Amino acid sequence: MEDVVVYGVPFSSYTWSARMALKEKGVEFQMVESQPHTQLQNELYPFGKVPAFRHGEFTLFETTAIMRYVDEAFEGPALQPETPAERAQMDQWMSAVNDVYYDAMIRRLVLERLAPMIFERDPDELKIKSALPDIEHQLDILDRRSSRPCLLFLG
Ligand SMILES: N[C@@H](CCC(=O)N[C@@H](CS)C(=O)NCC(=O)O)C(=O)O
Structure with missing residues (x-):
């Protein structure tokens, strides 16, 4: 290969x-x-x-x-669904994750929490706090649209 x-x-x-x-x-x-x-x-x-x-x-x-x-x-199991509607839904969710979820969950929460390791500075707690309601809302939408509930531990 x-x-x-x-x-x-x-x-x-x-x-x-x-x-x-x-x-x-x-x-x-x-x-x-x-x-x-x-x-x-x-x-x-x-x-x-x-x-x-x-x-x-x-x-x-x-x-x-x-x-x-x-x-x-490559050969191997198909990673994408077969029907146009299901493929469009796959694209829809990947696009939403890139456009909406990534900002709140990764940029404003995960990267900020890891700021001491990555950027060698204190986390911006206000930024993290502002992300939490957005994440809660986004996960709630996923929960309502998905058959698999998201576990949420934001406390
Ligand atoms: N649209 C890009 C996004 C990739 C991305 O944002 N990667 C992050 C790491 S998870 C990165 O390289 N961040 C550095 C930067 O934005 O300058 C993709 O889908 O590959």
Whole structure:
């Protein structure tokens, strides 16, 4: 098999998504630890974010593009639903996660809570506090739209 490589930060949620798609598909790959905005990452992803992906000579950035490519380019169990309606719902939720959920859950809560480790500064407690009602609302919507309830521990 040609080289399959994910370039990213192990704890990054988007890097996890790319790796999970490869794992679910049963594709062997190498994980190269690469921080955002380094020379390597800027070469692979014009805006320097993680993850980036390489399959032989072919490179990609943007997690949904990577996951869709992984599903369609390799043998293994299908990761996407078959019907147009179900695929559209998949796109709808991935887009909502990118556009809405990521900001509150990751930027304003998780990254802020991990600020001492990542940015070497104190967490911005006001930012975290402002994220909590938004997250509660977002998870409530997921609960109402999904057959699997979300567990919420915001206390
Ligand atoms: N739209 C991108 C978002 C990727 C992203 O935001 N990655 C974060 C880590 S989880 C990152 O690189 N952050 C650094 C930055 O935004 O400068 C994708 O879907 O791959």
